[in-house]
Amino acid sequence: MAALTPFLAAQTGCSESLTGIDTFSVLSSRCTGCGDCLTACSYGAISMSSGSANISSSLCTGCGKCVNRCKHSAIS
Ligand code: SF4
Numbered sequence: 001m002a003a004l005t006p007f008l009a010a011q012t013g014c015s016e017s018l019t020g021i022d023t024f025s026v027l028s029s030r031c032t033g034c035g036d037c038l039t040a041c042s043y044g045a046i047s048m049s050s051g052s053a054n055i056s057s058s059l060c061t062g063c064g065k066c067v068n069r070c071k072h073s074a075i076s
């Protein structure tokens with residue numbers, strides 16, 4: 001799996017944090033503020049600010065549920 005990590009990162013746009021966990025971030029220009037990702041996240045890693053979702057890299061486990069939930073491809 002470790003050998004696949006760079007490939008997956010390139011495909012998803014996710015980044016590896018200092019903890020070694022691949023975390024996700026929100027592209028604010030695509031985010032509509034619908035809030036669907038908040039309900040998908042079981043770790044309280046997503047908050048809303050100024051009508052856009054934000055992901056805390058320190059709380060995100062990289063599970064990817066929010067990515068699948070977002071209909072606007074705003075999370076990568
Ligand atoms: S689901 Fe997507 S569009 Fe909706 S708030 Fe989350 S990131 Fe933004």
Ligand code: SF4
Nearest residue numbers: 041060061063064066
């Ligand atoms: S990848 Fe998982 S833990 Fe991280 S913000 Fe999305 S749903 Fe939450």
